Amino acid sequence: MSLVIAENLSKTYITGEIAIDALKGLSFEIEPASFISFVGPSGSGKTTLLNLIGCLDAPTSGTLKVSGADVSLLGRKSAADFRGKTIGFIFQDFNLLPVLTVYENVEYPLLMVQNAPAGERRSRVLSLLDSVGMAGQKDKYPDQISGGQKQRVAVARALVTKPKLVLADEPTANLDHKTAYMVIDIMKKMKDESGTTFIFSTHDQKVVGEAETIYTLEDGELAGRNSKGGNGHA
Amino acid sequence: MLNLFKIAIRNLMRYKRRTLLTASLIVVGVVFVLVFIAVSGSFKNMMVSQITDSFLGHIQIHKKGYVASIDTLPLTMNMGPQTLKKVEKAINDIPEIEASSMRIKFGGMLSNFVETTNVRLNGVYPEDEIMTVPLFPERIMRGDKTIRKGEILVPELLAKGMKIKVGDMIVIVATNKDGSVNGKQFKVGGILESATGPGGRDGYIHINDALEVLRMDRVEISEIALRLNNFANLENVHNKLNDILSKELNKEGKPAFEVHTWEKLSPFYNIARMIDIMTLSIKLMLIAIVLISIMNVMIMAVYERIREIGTIAAIGTLPGKILSMFVLEGFSLGVLGALIGNLIGVSVVYILNIAEITFNFGRQTGLVLSPTVSPADIAVISIMVIIVSVLASLQPAFKASRMEPIKALRHV
């Protein structure tokens, strides 16, 4: 079964008198263990779509199923619960907690969201830090490491709870080219290791090329779908 | 190890100067309250003991209605031997009563053969009186520190006005219950310093002399003053005594006795009350200081960390956890302030004790202030500060916990 199923998904923002149709009836399906990118010009609706899939916002109409659950109906607390169990997040600005060390930042979701036992936390955090190549810096604070390193820590944090899906809105926008590739490579490697689906949005044409499937958004509509593998072409 | 508490502490450490500033505000408040409680408490205790221990006693028992007509010192409202037995039994039944003194009070004329004036007199058993009001001997300014048969302690102001000296002879004339007048010569045994409050300017003679002047063939008593072994039991003993004595009825079927604590007998109770009210207002001020400073700092903390709140909320941290994260921060700040405040407060009180500050009360001079803080005071203040800190952080913390993750994440 598909991991994400969107049917006729729409989102309209209403600010005062003005209504903005940010998403206009999108339908698509995303399979487990895939590496997906949404591209499109600024204002095309990438962030809006990722927020919907991430259960951070509710669609105006249409249905959206993530991991079998109809997430358009979730309340505030159950949405938080669902995110904590099913989805990992990577942010454009890294968003590590400044008062926590690298190790503690990665440990945070296991402890504060999932209440995992200490032994399990330790081995999980250390192995992920190792995978993203940050084990040597585990006791540093976020302001003591570089942007690329921060994003690698963020990748580890997103994966530590073994989510089915990791969402990354412009994860490389604040990184230089070389570092951006490195982060995308790590994400890809982690996808291969863990079988977690990654969905990321980006402006960067070169980085886009790393994705298995590329969806193009234009003005709130799906304008194209390109697959590298045997998934067929749009 | 990572936990909510640790995150709260680290966040406090993050803004060291602000945390320190807020904590010092609380510290100053706590120190102020502690020192005030200690000093005013010590002043109050000293004042109360000056009153109760120099003439009033802690509790007094009279025949019903006596206190209302105490200005005329009526001999018709005395307690006879039969009645006294009941009271004595009640007193003996209460172990918290340390001493009691029976007094016969009457008004008379005092003449030094040159001038005559009226005087209020107490006939007492000297040993009992001194046991019940232990500061009494200190009031005897000149002469022996006791009351002998045939001698009178003349109140200071009378002695001054009539130029009476120790060793002079004077005459006391009084009207007895039957209306006949009788007189008796006394040697002035001592001059009695005035004490503040009603009854503080009375003269004293031995009870047997009083019975003789009043031509009583049996002991009649106007007033019984009591001293407790522990002043803190005042209310308790008063209630007990009231319970026992209110069962004793007079011929009209009404209660035969009235029992009063010093509070009902001395106007200084109102000053003591004022001190209590001031203490309370200062505590309220402390509450306001803690409330405002913690709330202010927590509102700022929430505002500064909106993106962090958005991040942890997006990751799936439940609202309750976000709430406790911030409440714990306010709590820790309160604990810090209370802790340091109590330490400094206790030190200041200790220093005040060493400094031996003296003050005057009424005619008593050079009373040494001995402020004390009880563990109960410290506990009450600490708990108060901590509870208020938690309450003050609840609103900002609640706001943080209710934030929409996407809005919070977009915040710059």
Ligand SMILES: Nc1ncnc2c1ncn2[C@@H]1O[C@H](COP(=O)(O)OP(=O)(O)OP(=O)(O)O)[C@@H](O)[C@H]1O
């Ligand atoms: N909270 C909001 N309120 C009102 N309009 C919004 C809101 N968020 C987004 N929009 C509008 O919806 C449309 C899609 O915005 P969105 O942020 O999803 O685009 P995007 O593809 O992520 O753009 P960018 O590449 O600049 O991040 C835009 O027209 C935007 O102005």
Ligand SMILES: [Mg+2]
């Ligand atoms: Mg965007």
